[in-house]
Structures are given as structure tokens and as C-alpha cells.
Amino acid sequence: MRTTGDQQLVKRINRSVLLRLSRAQPGLSRARLAQESGLTKSTVTLLVRELLQEGWLHESGAPVADGAGRPSTPLAIDVGVRALAGIEVGVERMRLACVSLQGALLHSDEEALEDPSPECVSRQSAALAAQAQRALAARGLRLAGIGVGVPGAVDQDSGRVRFAPNLGWRDVDLLSPLSAALQAARVGDVPVQLQNEADAAALGEYEFDVGEGGAHPGSDTDPLIFVNCDVGVGAGIVLNDRLFVGAQGMAGEIGHTILEVDGPACSCGRRGCAEAFFGSRALSRSGSDPERAARFLGVLLQNLWVTFNPRVIVVGGASCANDPQLLARACDAVAQYASDAGLPMPQVRAARYGALAPAVGASAFVLHEYLRPLHPAAHERQARQTKKNRRASSAPAA
Structure with missing residues (x-):
């Protein structure tokens, strides 16, 4: 029996619970953290002491009286360490x-x-x-x-x-x-x-999202799909507070889904792939048709919408950076599909961090693993x- 390993796993889980609560609801006291998490007050006191010493949390204000009149110190994520x-x-x-x-x-x-x-x-x-x-x-x-x-x-x-x-x-x-x-x-x-x-990139948009009133990061954006239109075209999917990567890490490899039978040649050897329409290299070629590329991006977004029913679809990458109208025209196409079906379309928006979305997202993946064992x-x-x-x-x- 791996008692030590089991105890360390439980500790990691408990620490992650306190960190996630502190991100979601800044200003919670130790007593409120115990109440919200279901952990004992002694466990919370011990773990909060460690998180303060390690620079994950800080005491964010002067003690205030709680409901019973006892002094209570608010805690928050420490961004200065x-x-x-x-x-x-x-x-x-x-x-x-x-x-x-x-x-x-x-x-x-x-x-x-x-x-x-x-x-x-x-x-x-x-x-x-x-x-x-x-x-x-x-x-x-x-x-x-x-x-x-x-x-x-x-x-x-x-x-x-x-x-x-x-x-x-x-x-x-x-x-x-x-x-x-x-x-x-x-x-x-x-x-x-x-x-x-x-x-x-999907995790970056999810972990660093803050809803109205400072709501839980990601609370209004799950499920979320990030579509990256760069040299290659790919998608990241956040589903039920986790990345959905598939059985072999291949989920979201949408760049080589066929959008038009016998369409333009793709680098993979097939024809009519998404990458062949709105990958950045395809769009940079002489004679490329931005209007056609936008329509097919709209087709892809519509297909992802009806497949995963996301709350939010975020689109980024060099193709969108080089042609700001690409996403706008694709959104028009999705809106028309939604209107034809009599359904409200999901939120579709540009990447919050622009060209840095995948790099910021890679840093978010580190945080994601800290917050979830x-x-x-x-x-x-x-x-x-x-x-x-x-x-x-x-x-x-x-």
C-alpha cells in the first residue's frame, strides 16, 4: 500500500482546491475557505500557511469581523512572487x-x-x-x-x-x-x-477568463473551443473544466478535415482540407480568394458548433492577424447558418492575447496542472x- 504517495496526492488535491477557490473568490478568509471547500479548519490553516510561505497566496487586507464577530483576514492569489x-x-x-x-x-x-x-x-x-x-x-x-x-x-x-x-x-x-x-x-x-x-491556447482563454463581477475563471466559457489558423489549422477543446485531447492526443486536428471534395491541394497530399483554404501559407499565395476562405472558415466554425455545442468559440492565428476581416466574414456565415436553423449562434470572438495566444496558453497549461492534480x-x-x-x-x- 502506497500510504506516503496517497497522502501526497490528497495534499496536492487539497492545495489545488484552496488555490482554485482563492482565484474564483478573492478575499475569502481561512474560515470561509474551510466552509467552501469542506476541509477541516486545521487542514486549511496548515495548507494556507504553506501557500503563504511559497508565494501562492497573500493576506490581501486588514482583518475584518466575520459573522460571529471574530477577526478574519482575507486571502488572495499573490501576483507579486x-x-x-x-x-x-x-x-x-x-x-x-x-x-x-x-x-x-x-x-x-x-x-x-x-x-x-x-x-x-x-x-x-x-x-x-x-x-x-x-x-x-x-x-x-x-x-x-x-x-x-x-x-x-x-x-x-x-x-x-x-x-x-x-x-x-x-x-x-x-x-x-x-x-x-x-x-x-x-x-x-x-x-x-x-x-x-x-x-x-484554449486553456489560456479559459484559465485567464474572468466573467462579470470577477466570476470563476472559465465559469461562463465551458465548453470552449479555440481555433488556431496559422500555417497549420488546429483546435483546442476545453470540456468539463479539462482539456479534451482524445485517446491519443489527436482531438482537435481539424486542419485536415475535408471541407470540399476535390478542392485545392493540401500539404498532406489530400484535397479540400481546411488548411488549404485558410492556413496562412494558403492565404499568402498569389490568387488566393479571401472571401472564399472566410466562407469555408464559417463552415468549419458551424461544424464545430453543432458537434460540441460550445458556449464560446475563439479564433486566432496568423491568418486572422494578417486579414482582420477574415473572422468577421466567417462570423457572418455562422450567423446565417444559425438564422436558417432558427437557433441562437454561440459567442465567436478573436483571441484575447492575439498572436501570443498559444504562448500565453502554454503558460496557462502550467497553471492548469498546478490547480488540478x-x-x-x-x-x-x-x-x-x-x-x-x-x-x-x-x-x-x-
């Missing part, structure tokens, strides 16, 4: 974003992709992360974790990139060379998470990688 970093490995560019625990953008950077090989991507990512860490340190902040978004399917159990066709990757172990490169760049022993870029396999993988990194950093130089 920890920060998160996210890196988007794009087909042509790499982008980095650092955000606070509440999603405020603190630092960003962008570079051309030097080389698509996993080793070079790892080194370039590590260099960006090291620069970001120095920028955060200058503001008195420490890096709590790094997320990396890639344009391909990621196996959450193994941490391998199953397939990233626009980078020429298949069954690639990116986590190991990335962790080694971060160690070599002296970034330190920080958690590293790997995720598909569109999935990450890791899948056992993922947790064990992260623990093994951490031990490996520590052994490497303590080994004597050759």
Missing part, C-alpha cells in the same frame, strides 16, 4: 510570453525559428526561457514553470510529440532534450509541461524528469 512562462514552437517563428498567476502579460519575445530539429528547437527555447527568467528576476519575480506548445499531437502519458507534420516530426521525445537544454542554460529546476499549441502517469513522468535533471546538475564537470 511567482510568474509563468509559455513558449510557442511555431512552424516559422517562436514566441514567448510570461504572465502573472492571473494572466497579466509581463514579458514577451519573438524570434524566427532557426532550425526545426528537436535539438535546435530545445536550445532556442532554453535561450528564450533564460532571457525571460532574467527579465522576471529584474521585477522581483521567480519562474514557477514553463509550458511549451507545439504544432502537433502530444501524448500526455509519455510526453512525446506523436506527429507534427509541418515540422517533420513523428514520435519525437522533445521533453528530454528540452529539459537538458534548460539545465544547460541555467534556468533551474522548474516544472516543464508540453502540449499542443491550439490546446494550450496531474494525471498519475504525467506526474510520474515529471518526477522522473526532475530527478534526472537534479542528477545532471549535480554531476561533476568533465
Whole structure:
């Protein structure tokens, strides 16, 4: 019986409950946290003390009397100690974003992709992360974790990139060379998470959403779909407070869904794929038809709407950045489909963080894993990688 492991899991769960409550309802006291969470007051007192010491929470005001007249100190997420970093490995560019625990953008950077090989991507990512860490340190902040978004399917159990066709990757172990490169760049022993870029962007829109009156992040946006129209086209899906990635991490690979039989040729060898209509490379070609591309984007959004019935569809990527009217015309098409069916259309909007959406989302994935206990396999993988990194950093130089 793994008593110690079970106790640590229970502790992680309880900590995540308190952090999520503190994000959703800033100003709760220890007594209110105990009441809202169902945990004992002694457990809450112990865990809050740890979270204060680690810089996750802070006492946000002077004590006030509770309902029984006793002094009670309000608590809130501390945005002055920890920060998160996210890196988007794009087909042509790499982008980095650092955000606070509440999603405020603190630092960003962008570079051309030097080389698509996993080793070079790892080194370039590590260099960006090291620069970001120095920028955060200058503001008195420490890096709590790094997320990396890639344009391909990621196996959450193994941490391998199953397939990233626009980078020429298949069954690639990116986590190991990335962790080694971060160690070599002296970034330190920080958690590293790997995720598909569109999935990450969906989490950024979800985790850093605040509804009216400061409502629970994501409370008005679940289910949420993020559609990323870049060189490739993909979707991230948040469903029931979790990423929906499918059995093999392939959910949301919509770029090669067929929108027109015998349509334009696609890079995958098929014809009529979504990517062939409104991927950024397709739109940049001489003779491309923006009006037609917008209509087909509208078709795709309508299909996602009737398939998943989301509250919100967010659309971003280079295609939309290069042609601001693309999404507007696609929304008109969705509105017409809704009118024809006599149904109200879902909310469709542009990405809140613009071109940085996948990078911000990668940082949100780190936070997402803090706030929800890791899948056992993922947790064990992260623990093994951490031990490996520590052994490497303590080994004597050759």
C-alpha cells in the first residue's frame, strides 16, 4: 500500500482546491475557505500557511469581523512572487510570453525559428526561457514553470510529440532534450509541461477568463473551443473544466478535415482540407480568394458548433492577424447558418492575447496542472524528469 504517495496526492488535491477557490473568490478568509471547500479548519490553516510561505497566496487586507464577530483576514492569489512562462514552437517563428498567476502579460519575445530539429528547437527555447527568467528576476519575480506548445499531437502519458507534420516530426521525445537544454542554460529546476499549441491556447482563454463581477475563471466559457489558423489549422477543446485531447492526443486536428471534395491541394497530399483554404501559407499565395476562405472558415466554425455545442468559440492565428476581416466574414456565415436553423449562434470572438495566444496558453497549461492534480502517469513522468535533471546538475564537470 502506497500510504506516503496517497497522502501526497490528497495534499496536492487539497492545495489545488484552496488555490482554485482563492482565484474564483478573492478575499475569502481561512474560515470561509474551510466552509467552501469542506476541509477541516486545521487542514486549511496548515495548507494556507504553506501557500503563504511559497508565494501562492497573500493576506490581501486588514482583518475584518466575520459573522460571529471574530477577526478574519482575507486571502488572495499573490501576483507579486511567482510568474509563468509559455513558449510557442511555431512552424516559422517562436514566441514567448510570461504572465502573472492571473494572466497579466509581463514579458514577451519573438524570434524566427532557426532550425526545426528537436535539438535546435530545445536550445532556442532554453535561450528564450533564460532571457525571460532574467527579465522576471529584474521585477522581483521567480519562474514557477514553463509550458511549451507545439504544432502537433502530444501524448500526455509519455510526453512525446506523436506527429507534427509541418515540422517533420513523428514520435519525437522533445521533453528530454528540452529539459537538458534548460539545465544547460541555467534556468533551474522548474516544472516543464508540453502540449499542443491550439490546446494550450484554449486553456489560456479559459484559465485567464474572468466573467462579470470577477466570476470563476472559465465559469461562463465551458465548453470552449479555440481555433488556431496559422500555417497549420488546429483546435483546442476545453470540456468539463479539462482539456479534451482524445485517446491519443489527436482531438482537435481539424486542419485536415475535408471541407470540399476535390478542392485545392493540401500539404498532406489530400484535397479540400481546411488548411488549404485558410492556413496562412494558403492565404499568402498569389490568387488566393479571401472571401472564399472566410466562407469555408464559417463552415468549419458551424461544424464545430453543432458537434460540441460550445458556449464560446475563439479564433486566432496568423491568418486572422494578417486579414482582420477574415473572422468577421466567417462570423457572418455562422450567423446565417444559425438564422436558417432558427437557433441562437454561440459567442465567436478573436483571441484575447492575439498572436501570443498559444504562448500565453502554454503558460496557462502550467497553471492548469498546478490547480488540478496531474494525471498519475504525467506526474510520474515529471518526477522522473526532475530527478534526472537534479542528477545532471549535480554531476561533476568533465
